[in-house]
Structure formats: C-alpha cells, structure tokens
Amino acid sequence: MFGGKGGLGKTTFSAATAYYLAKQGKRVLVFSVDPQASLSDIFKRDIFGKGPTEIMPNLYAQEIDADRRVKEYQQEIRQKILDMYGMDKIPEEIESYIQAAAAEPAMEESAIFDEVVDIVVKGGYDYYIYDLVPLGHALYYLSMASVYDEWIDKITNLRQQMREYDQVAAVMRRDKELDEDAILNELLYIKERINKSSGILTDKEKTAFFFVITAEQMIITDTVKAAELFAKFDVPLSGYVVNRVLSETLKQQEIPEYLKNRFVMQEKYLKVIDETFKNQILAYVPEMDRDVTGLEMIEKLAITMFGNV
Amino acid sequence: MNQITTSMTQYMKDHPGLKYIFFGGKGGVGKTVLAGTAALWAAKQGKKTLLASTNPVHSLSNLYGQDVFGKAVTVCDESLCYAFEIDTKDTIERSKREIREKINWFLKFADLTTKADDFIESATMNPAFEESAMFENMTDIMFKNEYDFYVFDTAPTANARRLLGMSKVYSLWVEKMLKSRDEAKTLRELLSFSKKNEEDPLMNYLLGFKGRMAKVQGLLTDNNLTAFFFATLPESLPIAVITRFINWFYEFGIPVGGVVVNGIIQKDQVGENTAEFVRNRVKMQDDHMQEIWEIFGDKVRATIPLFETEVKGTPMLKRMLDHLFV
Secondary structure: OEEOOOOOOHHHHHHHHHHHHHHOOOOEEEEEOOOOOOHHHHHOOOOEOOOOEEEEOOEEEEEOOHHHHHHHHHHHHHHHHHHHHOOOOOOHHHHHHHHHHHHOHHHHHHHHHHHHHHHHHHOOOOEEEEEOOOHHHHHHHHHHHHHHHHHHHHHHHHHHHHHHHHHHHHHHOOOOOOOHHHHHHHHHHHHHHHHHHHHHHOOOOOOOEEEEEOOOHHHHHHHHHHHHHHHHOOOOEEEEEEEEEOOHHHHHOEOOHHHHHHHHHHHHHHHHHHHHHHHHEEEEEEOOOOOOOOHHHHHHHHHHHHOOO | OOOOOOOHHHHHHHOOOOOEEEEEOOOOOOHHHHHHHHHHHHHHOOOOEEEEEOOOOOOHHHHHOOOOEOOOEEOOOOOOEEEEEOOHHHHHHHHHHHHHHHHHHHHHHOOOOOOHHHHHHHHHHOOOHHHHHHHHHHHHHHHHOOOOEEEEEOOOHHHHHHHHHHHHHHHHHHHHHHHHHHHHHHHHHHHOOOOOOOOOHHHHHHHHHHHHHHHHHHHHOOOOOEEEEEEEOOOHHHHHHHHHHHHHHHHHOOOEEEEEEEEEOOHHHOOOOEOHHHHHHHHHHHHHHHHHHHHHHHHEEEEEEOOOOOOOOHHHHHHHHHHHOO
C-alpha cells in the first residue's frame, strides 16, 4: 500500500511497483477505490468499474465504481423479493424503500469496503497493491476495519436485546414469525469477513505500507502526524519513499528562477527528512521531465525505484 | 480556441449575486491558494467574506501563517476577510449530543428499557458520520448568514462531490424515516389508553431536518448563488481528474463556474540554453494546454503562472490576485 497526501505520486508508485513485480513473474493486482486515483489515466486504458483488467502478462488493474456496486445491491434485493414471493413486479412501496436505503450516506462507504474485502478475501494473486486515497482518508479506510468490527458487535448485541420488544411488535403486526435470525446471521457473516480482511491488513508478514513524501515542510509535518496514527491502528509501516527529487546535475545548468528556489528548498527539507525518518527511507525518486503515463514511462520509473527489471 | 472568453472577473460580473464558491480538484494543484485568493478578492470588493475549510486535513493556518483552527479570524490585513478551519471534533461531539437527546426521548416514548449509550455509540461510530457532521457544519455556516460571501476550500473533489450530493441523499432518507415514524406514532396511539394527541419532538426534528436539506439543496443548485471552480495543473493526471468530475457535477445539478489552470511555467524564463529537463517540461506543458483548451474551451477562467516560490502569506496572495482576477 502506498499512502500520502494528494498529488505526491501514490498511484504512479503503485503502478510502477505492480510493473516491477509482474516482470518478476508474480501475478499482481493493483486496485483503487478513489475516483481520483487515475489508474485508468496512468495505464492509458479505461478500466473504471470494469473489474480486474489485464494490462500486460501478470499485471491486472482495477478501479472500483461504488455507485455501480450500490445499484447492484439494489438489484439483488429486488431479485430476492421477486423470487421469494413469486411476484412479477416490485410493489411501489417496497421500491421506494429500496431507493431510500441506497441513499443512506453509509451505503457508498460500505459498498466500497465490501468490494475491497471481496478482492482481498477472494485471492488469486501473488501480490495486491492497494492504491489508497489521500492521507486523511487513507487512515479512515484503514481504521474502518476495526470500527466496523466494533460497530457490528454493538448492533448484534442490541438486536438481541431488542428481540423481546420486536416479538411484541410482531404479534401486534400479526407477523407469523420473526426474520430476526436472518438479520443476525447476515451481521455475523459481515463480521467474519471484516475480521479476515483486517487480519490481513495488520499482518506484518503479509502487508507493507509505504508513505510517499516530497521535500516540503507541510508534507513532512502531515506525514509525521499520520504515521503516529497509523501506528495506533497496528498498520505495519515499512518505510518512506521520497519523490520528486531534482537531479543535482541540473544545478550546473541554466535553469529558471522557480527551479533555483526549489533547489534551495529541497536542500533544506531533504536534511529535515533525513533527520526525521533516518534509516526508514527506502528510495529517492527523481522528478521526471514528462508525465508518467503509459507502460514505457512506468518501466522507466520502475527501474529508478527497483533497479533493472 | 486558446484564449479566455469569460475571465474570472467577467464571470463574477455576470453573476453579481454569487455568494458561495467552491474550489475542487486533484490534490496538490493549489486549491487552497486559489480559495485564499478568491476570498481576498471578495473582501476587497467590500464584501464581508469567510473562507472556510471543510477538508479533514486543514491547510489554512499554514497558508496564512496564523492559527485559524476552530475560530474565524481576520486574515490578509483585511478587516472583511475571515478564515476558518472547521473543528470536526466539536461538530461530532455536538452531533452526538443531539442524537443522544433524540434517542433518549424516543426510547422513553416507546417505553423501551434499552440503554441509549450503546446505541448512540454505534450510530456515531458509523464511518459516514464524520462526513455527515462536516456537511451539517457547512450547512450551519451557510444558514447563519453572517457573511456576504463564502469560499469553501473543500477536501479532494470526490469528497466534495459526495458532500454536496449528500443533500439530495438526505432528503430521500428523511422521507423514509418520516414515513416509518408516522407508522410508529399511529401504532402508539392505538395502544394508548388516553386518546389525546401527544406532541412528537422527534417528528418535529425530522420535519425540520427535511426542511434544512431542501433549503441547502436549493442554495447549492442555484446558478446565481453558487459556483464550483475546478483547479488543475497543465499535467495529464489533474486534467483527467477534473474532466471526470465536471460531468458528475453537471449530473448533480451543481453549477460549474469554470476551470482555473495553475502553475504554468513562463516561456520568458526558458531560453535555448536552458536545461533540457526544463525545455522538455515546457514542451509537455504546451501539449497539455492544448488539451485543456480543447476539453474546457470557454470554461477556462484564468491561467496562473508558476511562481518562483511557494505561495504562502499575504504578500504572495496579493500577487496571485492579479493573475486569478484579470
């Protein structure tokens, strides 16, 4: 997993890492839930909402379309109702309920989460590269596993407590039986899946998390803060990659004012980075003179990150 | 086409009643700086202006070199220009308190002995809660109506889109709640020995909430009041991102004010002897500018040069003014 603030190069690094591993003969899936992540743009292929797409031998990429997933849920529910009651059409009242449920703010959230759990639990790849959303939100997703777990625990307990009341209500509504057990079972199923995926996320043997940073004061400050929070959630932090480092040889050439200033800033903050992260820095990646899009540029980046591929 | 037809200044002139503007785009394109510049401009027009950050990772204090966290503070030596970083912790605590009161009331109303605390905690731990709280806070700021002009520095665009789209989503949800609430009330009246009609505060709350949502949705989709601006760099990924988002915004019926291109390397700084690295970048930039004109055409409102240093502090924001509002 690569994390960090927006615009630092998380997606590019994810793509380059996937490229490198695929070239080593590993079966790799690089995936993202962030509509801003632009895997489509980097690979120059429209993969949004299309499931795992083969980019080259061993390399698969996937961008999750949460809206579509929500729509699929709704369809699933409709189908269940139709099958169960042998109807040919969903009654209007139930349809409006289905619409409203899909509109709940948490729905998109859980759709995304569900899809990620699906991907991780399903297996089939040697490596998974999860291109995360920017800092604040990356944390949020990672913490979600533990939050969801606790949340479901609470709800499960509550449901058991409420059973008594529900039975009274059911008698009043003249329902024949309670569908309570079905709901409880569903909750327990979700809980099991979450435990499994959060287990994977925090497994130091299987999971590595890298922060992308650049030589800027704000980025460094924010990253230190974020790293502390990640530690709280037991996410295995494996190191930092410094991106957009200007090559020293440029300094001897004729360059515009803005670049000269960037060199001054870079020198100052590279020192800070060195002192702050010390031996946890895994690579310095140079600023490229072209956009990193298309396999050719990705290969170039992979070589600077990992050596010959 | 490769020139601005309606500039930022012209757009403002054409929309004299504009009151709420937003800046969105990929991370690292300068949203905060542009928002700061727009707030300064509005203040200079004699409008009491608030720049509010709804981003969970705030950067306004850093922009101004001044602490604006959790309080509205005047910035840029302008008595009319205020900046404010929303403190989510406060909002969340407040929302929790409100929910607690509502739920406690409901449990009493329904003669339930279940302890409310567990339920409240589970409701507020819901991952979407922070986002909802942030939206509530934005709505509050808008309804208080203490300023003439509002600039919102939003979180990355996906989030902003959801934040705004949420008003639509909420109305649907509340509709559903109201309905089941109505059913519960009827049930209770049936059971009740006394037939007197009880005041139902929860119902009142839901109705009030529904009204709020309809109101904010009205404001956010009003072309004369609201405009959403997209910021990009002359680079392929930020362009791709806003191309995608601009369409989503149209779908939501949120008025798109236009596109601002930030960080353009100035040609007069690049000569024949300039390092190849820089010349390559400029060549790439030309291609991307071409692309920008083709995709956004007359939606481009300003093109802003890459400054030689980071834009931070009042003097730099003042310099930005002349470029954003040509």
